[in-house]
Amino acid sequence: MKLYVHDKNTKVKSYLDIVAPTRGELARTIGSGWFSLLGNQYHVHEVIAESSENNLTAGAIVGGIIGLIGGPLGVIIGGSLGGALGNESDKGEANKVHRFNSSSI
Amino acid sequence: MRFLNRIDWKYVWIILGLSFASALTYKFSGEIITAIKTFFEIRDLNIIAGGIAAIITITHKIKKRRLKFSPSMSFTAFRIPIEDLMSFVGNPITLVCSISLAKGVFYQAWGDETWGSVYYFPHFKGWEVTFIGIVTAYLFFISLMDLLRHVKETLLRNAVVEEHVTPISDSDVIGEIPKPLN
Secondary structure (H helix, E strand, C coil): CEEEEECCCCCCEEEECCCCCCHHHHHHHHCCCEEEECCEEEEHHHCEEECCCCHHHHHHHHHHHHHHHHHHHHHHHHHHHHHHHHHHHHHHHHHHHHHHHCCCC | CHHHHHCCHHHHHHHHHHHHHHHHHHHCHHHHHHHHHHHHCCCCHHHHHHHHHHHHHHHHHHHCCCCCCCCCCCHHHHHHHHHHHHHHHHHHHHHHHHHHHHHHHHHHHHCCCCCCCCCCCCCCCHHHHHHHHHHHHHHHHHHHHHHHHHHHHHHCCCCCCEECCEECCHHHCCCCCCCCCC
């Protein structure tokens, strides 16, 4: 998960160098609800979370390679299970993003 | 065209990739078994794999600045990076352990008269060895995924630059608290 704000001048995403599960936790980590980034003032309410993971494909490939030991069926089972585990990890990340974005202080 | 837009291509590619890989494995099963055997017979494989994993994990921690030390640190502040430094052994040990177990299961499952049947687990029945294989595959999977993530985050330059955040006291704030964005 990555946290960012929209730059007040350029509207481009500026990413924060810290991560927190909620906006309240972010304020506690920073030490204040308000912070400065690239010369602009922001409130933690302006911080948005986005997902930074894509484990589905990697999981399917790694699972398929491990499944090679088990032959053709092993490749299918390993790839499917690897993809499922990767997908589950992506869903967990999506839940974390949703939790952050629906939080406030 | 509208139908094509509705297709989830990511899953289509995974289905095609797995089918293709499975067909290749069926066609070249002998060559693949020989390749896996050659891989397991690499001299000092465990030391090489564990060493590479340890180096990548430490480099990743250095890049992510998890190992911060300063002369004025309190004991608690000093303990955090030390614990982080010590945790680097977790991934290499998992990888080495899974390679050793996979080697045993592979030899027991595929070994024959031509290159020798080696029984790593002589007191285990067939289904017990199957379960060892499943656990080994899982350990292999999590350690390789962890290693891949570390390699990606260590070797690739960040596409996005992360900026440092500085707290502002309430007296210096200009403006009102905005509504939360989502």
